[in-house]
Amino acid sequence: xxxxxxxxxxxxxxxxxxxxxxxxxxxxxxxxxxxxxxxxxxxxxxxxxxxxxxxxxxxxxxxxxxxxxxxxxxxxxxxxxxxxxxxxxxxxxxxxxxxxxxx
Amino acid sequence: xxxxxxxxxxxxxxxxxxxxxxxxxxxxxxxxxxxxxxxxxxxxxxxxxxxxxxxxxxxxxxxxxxxxxxxxxxxxxxxxxxxxxxxxxxxxxxxxxxxxxxxxxxxxxxxxxxxxxxxxxxxxxxxxxxxxxxxxxxxxxxxxxxxxxxxxxxxxxxxxxxxxxxxxxxxxxxxxxxxxxxxxxxxxxxxxxxxxxxxxxxxxxxxxxxxxxxxxxxxxxxxxxxxxxxxxxxxxxxxxxxxxxxxxxxxxxxxxxxxxxxxxxxxxxxxxxxxxxxxxxxxxxxxxxxxxxxxxxxxxxxxxxxxxxxxxxxxxxxxxxxxxxxxxxxxxxxxxxxx
Numbered sequence: 092x093x094x095x096x097x098x099x100x101x102x103x104x105x106x107x108x109x110x111x112x113x114x115x116x117x118x119x120x121x122x123x124x125x126x127x128x129x130x131x132x133x134x135x136x137x138x139x140x141x142x143x144x145x146x147x148x149x150x151x152x153x154x155x156x157x158x159x160x161x162x163x164x165x166x167x168x169x170x171x172x173x174x175x176x177x178x179x180x181x182x183x184x185x186x187x188x189x190x191x192x193x194x
Numbered sequence: 195x196x197x198x199x200x201x202x203x204x205x206x207x208x209x210x211x212x213x214x215x216x217x218x219x220x221x222x223x224x225x226x227x228x229x230x231x232x233x234x235x236x237x238x239x240x241x242x243x244x245x246x247x248x249x250x251x252x253x254x255x256x257x258x259x260x261x262x263x264x265x266x267x268x269x270x271x272x273x274x275x276x277x278x279x280x281x282x283x284x285x286x287x288x289x290x291x292x293x294x295x296x297x298x299x300x301x302x303x304x305x306x307x308x309x310x311x312x313x314x315x316x317x318x319x320x321x322x323x324x325x326x327x328x329x330x331x332x333x334x335x336x337x338x339x340x341x342x343x344x345x346x347x348x349x350x351x352x353x354x355x356x357x358x359x360x361x362x363x364x365x366x367x368x369x370x371x372x373x374x375x376x377x378x379x380x381x382x383x384x385x386x387x388x389x390x391x392x393x394x395x396x397x398x399x400x401x402x403x404x405x406x407x408x409x410x411x412x413x414x415x416x417x418x419x420x421x422x423x424x425x426x427x428x429x430x431x432x433x434x435x436x437x438x439x440x441x442x443x444x445x446x447x448x449x450x451x452x453x454x455x456x457x458x459x460x461x462x463x464x465x466x467x468x469x470x471x472x473x474x475x476x477x478x479x480x481x482x483x484x485x486x487x488x489x490x491x492x493x494x495x496x497x498x499x500x501x502x503x504x505x506x507x508x509x510x511x512x513x514x515x516x517x518x519x520x521x522x523x524x525x526x527x528x529x530x531x532x533x
Contacts, residue, residue: 115225115229116222116225116226116229117225117226117229117230117233118229120226121233130245130246130250131226131230131244131245131246132223132245132246132250132251132254133254135219135222135223135251135254135255136254136255155232157225157228158225159225159229160221160222160225
């Protein structure tokens, strides 16, 4: 998959997963891998970007005697999911065009 | 490699980053390893091995960091919010046609529409938004519209590729006493009903170009992966129409020099073509159409594979060389007076 496209898709998957509840690095990585193939370190830059763009916030909680960083989706993150779906609808139109166009 | 070794190697590989950034990365991966061990009941070594090489992890971290730097570089501009907002929106520039000798447009991911308007003026309109900003200039008869490199990376970056909303639109006199060179990418170009005194060059990629009722000193029209349709073109100089992986249609296209039609994996459909030499090349699709003169006017070179070829036995040695090639498909060329 095209790198730019894959990036957008992974970001949208992370945001969607966060709508089901706050999550942390390892769990997100495991859940995203169920949907799209990616290496375990891929999510670090993705989460950094989402945090920098204000789509997610993070906070630290104690868990099992150590600290764990949790991520939470923001209002902006919800909007970003809607944007993604709109963009995808546009792409589907293009996909239909390409699929049907016979030389 | 155990966890401590991995984190130490990571830390030293990230020496160019600040203490904070190194700590942030170390915390993230330390947590990841620990959670993975707990979840899968695997050893430290197994958990570390699943992360990939230290180099690939470093590459991912550096990538994220470079983008952040890009964003903060764009930040100061955003602080002048009001000033910037004024720059956004539909911009329209009108200049006297007589003062322009050359029009030069360089856009990206943005369709271009070129149409005829009043005799006296050239009107250029374009939409500026957070994704697209342009530099406009008119110096020494050269009108230039150049899209600036993108400062802000959108979250998904997909809509920009497909947005057809913010087009560049150029309105010129029916008789344009200038050369025109317009280029974009991933977006269509449409131009019709204009006589360009200079050379006409239209270029895009991954989107269609429609050109009709145009004349120019010479023409070069190029796109890729999409249909190119040309109707009613003429030029004293050479005309080249080129695309790829799609159909190319040319009707009433006349050059007093060489005429070249090229595509691939798409049909070439034509009628009423003229030129001092006519070249039509594609692959995996037919070349199909009719030429305006009798067969005796043309001397043909042709080749296809796995398909019929109506030029195969063309023995005439006429003044106009005709070069037709495809593969895995038919060549069907008929001539005036022939069935």
